[in-house]
Amino acid sequence: MKCPNCSYLRKSEDIAAKWQCPECGIAYNKFQTRTMDLKTKNHDYIRTNENAAKIKSSYNKTLLSIGLLLVIIGLSNAQIIQFICAVLISISILVFARDMLITEYCIGQFNRLVRKEDSPFMYKFEVICAYGLAAWSLFLGIKCVF
Numbered sequence: 001m002k003c004p005n006c007s008y009l010r011k012s013e014d015i016a017a018k019w020q021c022p023e024c025g026i027a028y029n030k031f032q033t034r035t036m037d038l039k040t041k042n043h044d045y046i047r048t049n050e051n052a053a054k055i056k057s058s059y060n061k062t063l064l065s066i067g068l069l070l071v072i073i074g075l076s077n078a079q080i081i082q083f084i085c086a087v088l089i090s091i092s093i094l095v096f097a098r099d100m101l102i103t104e105y106c107i108g109q110f111n112r113l114v115r116k117e118d119s120p121f122m123y124k125f126e127v128i129c130a131y132g133l134a135a136w137s138l139f140l141g142i143k144c145v146f
């Protein structure tokens, strides 16, 4: 038996238990399970990585468009322009909320990506906040016209 951890080849005179490597002391089958776990995790990560990239770029786009629209609102005196910008802000937040639902990721503290399954409360909170903000922006837009 060759140890999957340290590659020590078991000799017949070795006195350690049969399930255990005499050299490094690891349990043969435990080590195999652990490497299997790591492989599955890694696979999961690669699978969700596409989503991670997607939500990150969606987040950056949303911030950029909100920033630009806020500048236009600040510069413009025309109510109709302000209204259109507020509607566009609302739409970009809605798109971001939709992307959060699709990718099952949200943006945590310091721009860190957070998976829904790792922090379900934070995820739900952010999705609800996004919808709330979108509604609020729409409400402000309507208010400045009427």
Ligand SMILES: [Zn+2]
Pocket (backbone or CB within 6 Å): 003, 004, 005, 006, 007, 008, 021, 022, 023, 024, 025, 026
């Ligand atoms: Zn070993």
